[in-house]
Amino acid sequence: MFGDKTSKFVVLGGLLIILVGSFAPNWIVNQFMFGFSRALAILGLMVLWRTGLVSFGHAFYFGLGAYAVAIFDIKFGVTDVFLRLLAGAFVAGLAGYLLGFIMRNYRDIFFAMLNTAISMVLFGIVVKTEALGSTDGFAISMSTIFGMSPESKYPLFVIITLVGILAALIVNFYLKSTYGRLTTAIRDNEIRVEYLGFSVAHAIHLKYTISTILAGGAGALMAMSLGQVDPESMINWTVSGELVFVTILSGPGNVLAPFIGSLVFEVLRTYAFELAPQAWQLIMGATFLTIIFFLPGGIWSLLEKFGGKKNGK
Amino acid sequence: MGNSAPILEVRDLLKTFGAVVAAKDINVDIFEGEVVGIIGANGAGKTCFVNMVTGYLAPTEGSIKYSGKELIGLETRKITHAGISRSFQVSQVFHSMTVSENLMIAIAIINNQGLDALRLMDTPEVRSQLDDILSRYKLDIHRDSTVSSLAQGVRKLLDIAMAVVSRPRILLLDEPTSGISVEEKFDFMDIVMGALRDDGVTVLFVEHDMEIVARYVGRVLAFYQGEIIADMPPKKALADKKVQEFVIGKEHHKQKK
């Protein structure tokens, strides 16, 4: 069941990174934390992308997750990592499930646009509401683990990585299930799927909900590892664009891709920002175009080339 | 057919698109095990009829009963579950996947409904069913080739094979031989009809080619401007004045061009 190569490597790789993290300097641990937090969201977008759906508004769920952590922290003093993660994933997932009833009827540009619209509505509300921190957002207190407040960030990093492993395993399994296999099928030919006796709407609804839960979790983890949330960097449409960016960068080939992709993205951004404080967007944009043009399969397809044999989904 | 109750009962079917009448006063009984040919010029309402029976189009008026059960208002997938399946004039398959992937998805969908769909797709039982279908439809050689790389004929074959995965009791074939070269036609139909006969499926197929009709069909429905102008055995139909004038005449005319 989880016996396939990918799963094994997810587990091995994850544990290895946890090990590496234990003696890596803080800033590297940070890169991994940010990278892997975001990777959760990418994992969800990957599922959608395989179905031919690209959401230009998943910052909505990313933001919901992050702000759930902030609000629960300020209003109810919730600091436990797992409670926070749960809160984020649940709030976003619930919203995603409800909106899914509408979203599942949309495709292509309309799907992308409707998601954008929804996310911008939230953006507008948060920015204008002082109670929600308006443009400043909130600072988030250090997370505790079962009541213990850790000295360093390492425990949080370990948890994020473990969550990442778990998510990767589940999604990997999902993709091999009938539901999962339907992704490409639906992209290819919805009529046939319906005639085979399967509801395309339901399938897409499930995928959408999964992607929103993951995005919410990602937001929550990101908020915890950063210690800060604000609308500009959590909800605005540019964030959605960023998420899609990383999805394309990673490539849909395998559940490992999002993790590698987001890691590359973090490093790329850190250095771009360090080398050219005024031109880092240019570097990112150029990279993005290059990927779209010369590497449609994303970084993963590159790895496959090195790896030689094509890796079946 | 005898006196047993019909498996498909169509009554006073009417379909209009604004002013255009696509189907009118259609009354047909189809009996278990029949092989029925549907002929008619382009736009005579053949495909429209197929679409209505499979729930892809909702009729304006009328009723379609399947072994006593009303089909009107059901979604296509419900009708598939009920036991009616179809193939398409332009083959509707998953072009970016291989033949076996196409069929495996079809099989898996039929096997795991609802939450079962979260089960692994690629299982031994799925595999065995796959091999069975591949061999019966002579698709083994193509099993690992991607659809987009296949010839029309093979796609059509796959299209039909996917339709029968659900083990339908009624199968509607929409112009199965269109786009297939004259030489291959009969081998193709032999494969298909052979396979179907083994399962005792009731078959309705839309066809332009009168030779095919004459060879495989026990009964002909001739459509003209949305109405059935003839419902009789093929020999009689091909001789029929109205049919010759409104259907075959045009057909021959068309084929000459």
Place this chain on the structure above:
Amino acid sequence: METFLTIVLDGLQFSSYLFIVSAGLTIIFGVMKILNVAHGSFYAWGAYTAAFFIGKFSDMGTPDAFGFLIILAAAIAVGLLLGYAIEQLILKHMYHRDEVLIVLATFGLFLVLEDIILIAFGTDPYFAFQPMALLGSVELGGIVRDVYGLTLIGVATLVAVGCWWLLNKTKWGTLLKAVIYDREMGISMGINVPLVYTMTFIGGAILGGLGGAYIAPTISVAPGLGTEVIVLSFAVVVVGGMGSIAGAAIGSLIIGLLRALAVHELPQVELFVVFAVMAIVLVFRPEGLFAPAKPRKI
């Protein structure tokens, strides 16, 4: 009454601005089926070019009226150069790709162009107040308004009429409409679609540039001014119906007036009302209020 008149004028002024910007976007989408995120960059480049040269020329002592010429020139220059370059170097090679992927490509372009602005024009804001100062101000509905802002309404009307005329009264228009209706049909009719695409994209880019160039005198032209415009014009285009000029006009009016109303009566909702409308329209009328006709394909 005073308030009402003011709201209407504010609304119309903002609508006009929205329309000029989104007209280009909707034309490009209608013809090429490309949702061009980089449209915001055309706007920004238009604004910068105009502001830069208006400043330069008035330093050289040329009469302020000259500013209007510069605005027009800037828009055309930006459209021609940027539009042509992007269409030829990037988009041309993507038409066979998935339309969503093209959107992403334009997003990449947007990022790049934003920073090129920084490199080209620096971070210091530009001011091109001369044209606005030239026209002075009038008392309307109890409050003073700058005439320049009001001319915006005129310009928008001109653009609207111009587009309508081009589409309905010229041979070019019939060709465009053919392509908009059905690309394959266009090709089969022997229309040189690639050329149509290039021209359309340049045209759209010019309109985007014009939006920026014309608004430049009223704002401090500073980095990052393209970002907001994109989502705003998306909202307009979606509300009106992607690819329809009339739709863009209606969309601009609805959003412009609603926003003005919000600012006066309920400032807190000013920002989100725009996108609320967008979402609602998408939910109840995905094709937009004024969707252009689509061919029936079975």
Place this chain on the structure above:
Amino acid sequence: MNKGVIAALAVVVVGAVAFMLTGEPPKKEEVKADADAKQLTIAVPSFLTGGAAGPFGIPAMNGAKMVVDAINKGKLPAPYNTAGFGGASASIIELDEGGGATKQVAEYRNLVEKRNVNAIVGYISSGNCQALAPIAEELKQFTIFATCGTPRIFEEAPRKYVFRTMAHATADNTAAAMYVKEQFPNLKGYTGIQQNYAWGQDSWRDFDLTLKQILPAAQASDNVQFPKIFAGQYGSEISAMSLDPAELVHTSFWGGDLEAFIFQGAARGLFKEKTGVLTVGGTAAYRLGKKLPDGLVLGARGPYGILVKDRDSALNQWFINTYKNLYGTFPSGPAYQYGQAILAAKIAYDKAGSDATDEELAAALKGITFESFSTTVEMALGGGHQAITENGYGITKYDEANGENIVTNVKFYPATCVMPPEGENSVDWIKGGMKGAKC
């Protein structure tokens, strides 16, 4: 079998290791230990992009660079004419402050944990300061905020490693209110337009509360505008204010937003009908020249820029002249404020030594009083972490003769008059009638 995965894994691991070989810098403490290197790195974040760059970020950065350079060379006037920071010369890392608080937090972590800077001196946006204060505490990093204004930073929680060397927003607005009272004693009503975040909200709250205290006759408008920061177009807002009966408009706008607002307002005759109070107007005075309407009440967030142009202390004259020679314009507020923060850093290092730990540096700066370029700075609040300075306002006038803006009726209010005493929260202090204010 699945080579792709192997390759993927390989890359991740190799990548991670590569970081540690190339990227891993010596641990922070070690850096500070080898003092004989006598080379410090000070990170100076400021707006290098966005609308705030021109009016704020760039002058601020210039001020910082100029002062650091002078300190390295020992060129500052007495008593700061010793070379270096505790003897060590410092190099600056320039950093863009744009992109939102969350991005800044990420960058800050990088500064501390990857680039191992010794001190971080700067920040303009209150949003960023508010977000970074807790992070600085978490990472135990000696940090001096230069310009940002919201009082919350030291009123929310006690800070150990964070300092701010200029007065917070309360001073700007209490002073503004007092100035308004003196200049327009029979004011009937006032309204305002603020950016929609901590800075704008606090500024309006303080100004409004103070006026309610000292000028109860004046009515606050119930339709105060809070547009999004960096919105750039204020047509409708200006209309709304024009329709408002209030005769006075208070704004805490700054940078590009302020300049855009001045243009659009001037073109609409807003400042003819109503008196504009610009708490951060100082930056515009030098930049806009004739375009700046006369008769605006203008502040510079303290005794900086145009308000102190004629103060002839050696330090001030040095600052103005050197800046003018280097950059061709007079130094505006942000230049002063960043210079002042750098100066504070020098003082801390001189006291604690160039190899001091963050704790020692914090101890050295805590609660001191020092003579800055244009004024006396007292680290009096927030347990000796928050500075108080005098605060002043004037009225703009374009001086045709010299073709430049000047301010008339300049009045300064002593620090203890416009800021709450230690331990008291500004809002409560104002509500309580500003007890203990020594004016």
